[in-house]
Amino acid sequence: MSQETEKYDLVLRGERVLTAEGIGAREVGVKDGVIAAVEPLGAGLAGERVVEIAADEILLPGLVDSHVHVNEPGRTEWEGFASATRAAAAGGVTTIVDMPLNSIPPTVDVDALEVKRGVARDQAHVDVGFWGGAVPGNTAQLRxxxxxxxxxxxxxxxxxxxxxxxxxxxxxxxTDLAELKQYDSLLIVHAEDPHVIEEAPQPDGPVYANFLASRPRSAEDTGIKDVIDRARSTGARAHILHLSSSDALGEIRDAKAEGVRLTVETCPHYLVLKAEEIPDGATAFKCCPPIRESGNQDLLWEGIADGTIDLIVSDHSPATVELKHPEGGGFDVAWGGISSLQLGLALVWTEARKRGIALERIVELMSAAPAALTGLQRKGRLEVGKDADFAVFAPDEAFTVDIANLRHKNPVSAYAGRELTGAVRAAYLRGEVIDGVAPRGRLLAHGVD
Incomplete structure (x- = not known):
């Protein structure tokens, strides 16, 4: 059957559709949940359903967030697969990869992985993959x-x-890097040196400056250097999680230039929030590593512009109100984590456009790059052969963050009341609108398309 007469399950048409060639006027044909055609607008693709992308919208590939703490089972009162994946979809994220800790049991052996898959299977509104955990004594469990x-x-x-x-x-x-090198797996590292932190001032009460001093940049810088040294000596793949210290960028650049197999991520909170603007007692802003000063933030954006930083992901790390807001607002005892799964694209885009960074680049960092990190061959780009995962994004629509409109489980947000630009109006998973009612997400496995 010729393309001219073939009828697709879904056709999306718009003046602005983002592919690897940039934003242009295109038609997209979907068949059996897969992108089957991408043609110039006016090609006349026929579909059982046809969606016209509005003039103020851009059709994007669905985002991939490779750093999400879902916490279920075991700490489901913090978050769960139903609530987390609804929040993801509301933010244009169509694939998440769940972290191995904060759930009980942690994902440190196959039995624990199967427990987690069992609870996720019928709740996921987006596709879900899983990281394993590397802890003392489980090297034999890695393979x-x-x-x-x-x-x-x-x-x-x-x-x-x-x-x-x-x-x-x-x-x-x-030892674990040498083990993972045998089958080319990846070690992702929270790289803050414990000895530096032990010697730093202890966090004390509600003063944010005290908390910031307790997690100095030098802890990250030392930890990152140590990871780089081990990746260099073993030849294994290593990934630095949630980079907040711009002082480490030079070491990272040099290691990459040398050929060390290293990748690095940062997160919306480090690119948007500033230490100088955090009120004392505002424990919603606590995360580890911490949110640093505006000058540091500027240098992180330079690291994005020059490619030193490979991807942007949420590190969505929720907790209950009680854990996040203890009486007295003490940064020394509050749970550390920022919930931004639903807001990531709007947060980063709001700041990026001020800095003259194109939307195409931001989407690359939040979709194709995390898909590449995790080896998700069918995700991350809007092109023939990929899953028909899309986000409909209105880049100029302004809104104010209202906690009541956030889909994650607990009403805690460092962004409450913040003015943002860029709204996700719809998300599609394999050609079907994610409605937040019928879970259609699949469980993903490395190496399985």
Whole structure:
């Protein structure tokens, strides 16, 4: 059957459709949940359903967020697969990869992975993959987890905040990197050096400056250097999570130029929020590593512009109101984490457009790049052969963040009342609108399309 007479399940038409060639007037044909045709607008693709993208909207590939703490099972009162994936879809995120900790049991062996898959299977409104965990004593579990489909392995250099997920020593990291090198898996690292933090001033009460001093840039810089050294010596793949210290950018650039197999992410909160603007006692802003000063933020944006930073993901790390807002607003005892899964694109785009960074670049960092990191071949781009995952985005629509409109479980947000530009009006998963009612998400496994 010729393209001219073929009838697609869905056709989307718009003056602004973002593909690898940029934003242009195009028609997209979807068949059996897959992008089957991308043609210039006016090609006349026929569909059982036809959607006209409005003049003020852009059709984007669905975003991929490779750093999400869903926390279910075990701490489902913090978050769960139903609420997290609804929030993801509302933000144009059509694929998430769930972190191995804060749930109980943590994903440190195949049995725990199957428990997590079991609770996620019938609740997910977007596609969901899983990271494994690397903790002391589970090196022998890494290969079975890899073969079971995890996308790589998360570890900490210091206390994770939950007792069931202890940190690795540098010798253990080197051992695990050598193990993962055998099957080209990936170690993703929370790289803050524990010794530097032990020697830093202790956080004290509600003063944000005290908390910031307790997690100095030098802790990250030292931790990142140590990870780079082990990645260099083993030849394995390493990924630096949630970069907040701009001082580490030079070390990262040099390592990449040398050929160390290193990738780096940062998060919306480091690109948007500023230490100088955080009120004392405002524990909704607590995260680790911390939100730093405006000058540091400017340098992170330079790292995005020059390609040193590879991707932007949420590090969505929710908690209950009680854990986030203890009496007295003490940064020393509040849970550290920012909930931004629903707001990531709007947050980053609002700031990027002020800095003259194109939407195409932001989408690359939030869709194609995390898909590449995790090896998700069918995700991240709007092109023939990929899953028909889309976000309909109105880049000029302004809105005020209202906690009541956020889909994650607990009404805590560092962005409450913030004015943003860029609204996600719809999201599609394999050609179907995500309605937040009927869960259509699939569970993804590394190496399985």
């Amino acid at each position: 079975p987890l890899h073969e079971a489909g995890v996308f790589g392995f998360k570890c900490f250099l210091l206390d994770s905040g939950v007792p069931e997920f202890p940190p690795l020593s540098l010798d253990e990291i080197e």
